[in-house]
Amino acid sequence: MLGCGYLGKRVALRWRANGHDVFVSTRSAQRGDELSKQGLQPVICDITDSTSLDNLPQPDSVLFAVGFDRSSGRTISEVYVQGLRNVLSALSDSVNRMIYISSTGIYSQNDGQWVDEDSPCEPNRDGGKACLDAEQLLAGHTIGAKTNVLRLAGIYGPERVPSRKDVVGGEPIIAPSHGYLNLIHVDDAADIIIAVEQKAQAPRTYLVSDGHPVPRRDYYREIARRFGASEPEFIEPSEQDPAAQRATSDKRISNQRLLDELHVSLKYPTYREGLTHIVRVEN
Secondary structure (H helix, E strand, O other): OEOOOOOHHHHHHHHHHOOOOOEEEEOOHHHHHHHHOOOOEEEEOOOOOHHHHOOOOOOOEEEEOOOOOHHHOOOHHHHHHHHHHHHHHHOOOOOOEEEEEEEHHHOOOOOOOEEOOOOOOOOOOHHHHHHHHHHHHHHOOHHHHHEEEEEEOEEEEOOEOOOHHHHHOOOOEEOOOOOEEOEEEHHHHHHHHHHHHHHOOOOEEEEEOOOOOEEHHHHHHHHHHHOOOOOOOEEOOOOOOOHHHHHOOOOEEOOHHHHHHHOOOOOOOOHHHHHHHHHHHHO
16 A cells, blocks of 8 residues: 555555555654554555665555655655656556545536536646546556546545634635535545445546535535534635635536445435534544
8 A cells, every 4th residue: 555644544454454464655664663553564665766665565456545745845746646657667467456546636627517537637736637647647557457546525534624723713714605515534435445446347437525515605614513613704815825726626526436336335425424423533
């Protein structure tokens, strides 16, 4: 497993509970010690340094769930694209399954329309562009025929509720109140990855969301209600603000292919059930 963070660690522990030997990458020896205590087998490496991948294990299934660490000194393209290229060079033909975690950021639709796996991909932000470049890199590689690409909506869960800090702190939300948010609870995302590894045909791409987009104003108002904060205020971002580009996105992500083909059942079918769970486990 490349990337053992908020999502990846949950998948790793599920695989371990199912009796598999699970190798997980980390750049930190201290983090490696922590993962080892949880029954995982850490591999200390940096995917942007090809020489550190010389002894990369050759497992049956590989999950690429690397997040972008802005403190790393690398660009997002260096991590997502060149890092993936380095990993592919280090893997052998013995790998039978590759699961690549991409993003719905590869879509830039801004008129509230429904988006599925066949919708045009024209990203307008660096993250989406890097994800699409990585997908295309995989498609042109021999391992591409064994690959499932999962385009994830916004991940949330315990200790990770988008904009919660601002809402609770009374800070204005720098975004228009209209437009849709597309979300997936981290535990549902982890369960879906397990289902893909067990059931999905390859190559095949899936959009991963709860399938119930929520208007921004409703989401933030519910955050305020759940955590005892005041009604949130919205401010239109200036053209120079990095949030301006994010705010132009207004699409609704369909998860119909996922439901039809893999027959997954979500624990948190909307953000409301997800927030109920978060409040319960954090209190």
